[in-house]
Every structure is written in C-alpha cells, then in structure tokens.
Amino acid sequence: MDTGAPQDELVLRALVVDDEVSLAGVVANYLKHDMFEVQLAHDGHRALELAREFDPDVVVLDIGLPGIDGIEVCRRLRIFSDAYVVMLTARDSEIDTVVGLSVGADDYVTKPFSPRELVARVRAMLRRPRRSPPTPNDSATRSKPRQVGPLVIDIDSREVTLDGAPIMLTRTEFDVLALLSTRPGVVMSRQQILESVWGGAWVGADNIVDVHIGHLRRKLGDSTSTPRFVTTVRGVGYRMGSG
Template sequence: MDAGASQCDLVLRALVVDDEVSLAGVVANYLKHDMFEVQLAHDGHHALELAREFDPDVVILDIGLPGIDGIEVCRQLRIFSDAYVVMLTARDSEIDTVVGLSVGADDYVTKPFSPRELVARVRAMLRRPRRSSPAQDAVARNAPRRFGALVINVDSREASIDDARIMLTRTEFDVLALLSAHPGMVMSRQQILESVWGGAWVGADNIVDVHVGHLRRKLGDSTSTPRFVMTVRGVGYRMGTG
C-alpha cells in the first residue's frame, strides 16, 4: 500500500464497551455501517480480554461499567495497547473528564449523544496526522530532537530522559512532537487542538491543558519551574531547552 494512502481506506477495528446493551448495539451498527470491524463487551473483564485478542484501533469505553469500571479498564488497557480511547460518561462534570483523561483516554463524550456524531469524531481522531511532513520525517529519522536530557525520536514515537524511556499515550506524544517540531515558537491552544485533535474537535480547549499536565508529570516537570513544556500565560505553550 502507498505510504500516503488514507487511513479511511484501511479496515479499522473498534471495540465498544458499555453495559447498556441496546446503546452498545446502536453504536456498533453505526460503526459497522462506516466500514469498521466491531466487537462488543458489556463488562470490564470481557473488555480487557477482547482488547488483547482483537487489538482494536479505537475503544469506545463507558465509565460506569459493573465490576471493573471504565477508568480501571482504561488504566489496564494502557499497559498493553495504544488504541485511541473515547470515554463515555453519563455525568457532564469536569471531574469525570479529568479522571478519564488522566488514565490515558484521548477524548470523551457525554451521554446522551448522537451515534452519528460519535462515529464522525472517531474518524476525525483516526485521521490525525502522525507526522508533519516527509521532510520533517527525514530529519527525525537522522537526528532525534534533543532538549537537554530529553530525547524525542519522532520516527519511532519514543521519548526518553537520561536514556530512560517515558511511557506516553498517543495523544501525549502527539502534543510533545508538535511542540518539539517548533522549538522556541509559542503554540496557542487552538493551534494545538487543530494540529493534534483535528478540525472536527467540538469540545472545550481545556483538553489541551489536561494533556499538557499529564505530559509534564511524566517528564518530571514541576508546574512552577518546568524544564521542557513552558506555559506562555494567556497564549499557550512552547518547548523549553531542558
């Protein structure tokens, strides 16, 4: 296949996890209609078993599952999978959003929602570019980006500090790769949203702040004196020198 082929031309796998059987079935049907291969799970244990066997590209995951809840499922999923995760929550509260994103979710949707819009959002998420341009890719392969003790290899999608690998989610790495591609340049939240989440994103821009917060914690950055991801008050973020 041509390296420039659209991801929409590939058969993508989706795992839908929700104890509301009818809702899970409706979401699954919309995904199937959009040419996804779909598996269903209605509890956390089964979801983790299927995720290991099915290796999904995206997981639609309800927070309020019986037994192992969606937060713990996402936490365990991140040990062995880098699938995109969209959390479903019945409560439109900030704490649900923050907790869901803190364990590695990429997006969240509050119930009730339109299955058609959910599928469109999933498609937009899966179309997110992993590289900026062929020229930047060539540079990345030959010269990893270095910021003091932090080394970022865009080609292999790895980051390390003092040779110790930092385990980042897809979204966290995408934010870091974007900022490190433009050292010294301030990126606004809107620019980060458009580059990482895509133009179809319809949520609040504080999702950028949440992911930057998780990224900083994993990089060992303090909120008051960060070394790698700097806040430019009232504007956005930029890479520091380390």
C-alpha cells in the same frame, strides 16, 4: 481473518463497551454504517478479552461498568494495546475527564451525546498518523532526535527519555510533545495544537489540550512555576522551552 483486500482498504475495527445494551447497540449501528467492523462488550472482563482477540483500532469505553470499571479497563488495555480510546461518562465532571485521560484515553464524551458526533470524533482521531518504528534499512532516512536539555524526543521510534531514563507517554501525549518540539520557543495556541494533533474535524472542548499538557508535565517532573520543558504563555497557549 484474511479478507483478501489490500491493506489500505481493510475495514477499521471498533470495540464498543457499555453496560447499557441499547445504547451500545445504537453506537455500534452508527459505526457499522460508517463501515467499521464492530464488536460489543457489556462488562470490563469481556471488554479486555475482546480487545486481545479482536485487536480494535478504537475502543469506545464507558466509565461506569460493572465488575472492572472503565478506568481500570483502560489502564489494563494500555499494557497490550495502542488503540485509540474514547471514554463515555454520565457525569460532566472534571475529575472523570482527568482520571480517564490520565490512564491513557485519547478523548471523552459526556452522556447524553449524539452518536453521529461520536463517530465524527472517532474518524478525526483515526486520521492522525500512526508512525511505526523504522527498520534498520531506514537508518539513512531517520530524523535526528530532538533535545531540550536532558529531554530527548525520538520522533521515528516515538520514544522519550529524560536524563537517559525512558518516559512512558500515551500516543496523544507524545503527539503533543512532538508538535511543541518542532519549533522550540515558538508559542502554539490551543487551537493550533487541536488542529495538528486531534485534527480539523475536532468538535470537543479545547480544555482537552490543557489536560494532556498537565499529564505531560507530571510525567516529565516539570513545574508550572519554573518549567524546564513546557511553558504556559497566559492567554495564548504553550511553547517548548523554559520560562
């Protein structure tokens, strides 16, 4: 629906998905207070329907949903949407985190949580730039694709190829890779990566960087023992380039 407002004044849209109706309502109220337009869903099927109809900027998604669980919802969501996804989990276990992020989630929050903190993390994510592929008229201003051996990173189109074959990365995975590729051979600490990719307002644990690096390596077929693209510098952080 056309609100008549300028593009930069349009209200951001959030979809909250949780079968705990009261909790979903609390989160929705906090988001509305922060000037979001909010829709609610309490099961996976309805979540996917609303995601297509509502086209949210961010989805707050519980893992333990009836019917289609949050992991599968996120997997299907990524087929047609690039909305930021924050997974909610009642279990403080690494496997939930790894599986959730591996299907395209950008962040995770363990229950119980502070709705105020959740909104702050959502805002921090939304401050990250969302680049669009350049139009043909922009060809003169396109930046040169970055190359590390057979790996090519096109910043403008947000595309990555390895040996000429496309590599499908989530938005966050691409942002981490793009950041490391800005200064090949230079070590970046986890804190530097957090501040650049997740934003200065990030309040979660820094191991989220390690999780996304792990996903990148798997998709790039990179080895931790003999890396070609992303090297761990023990006790410091990561750098682009072989070990």
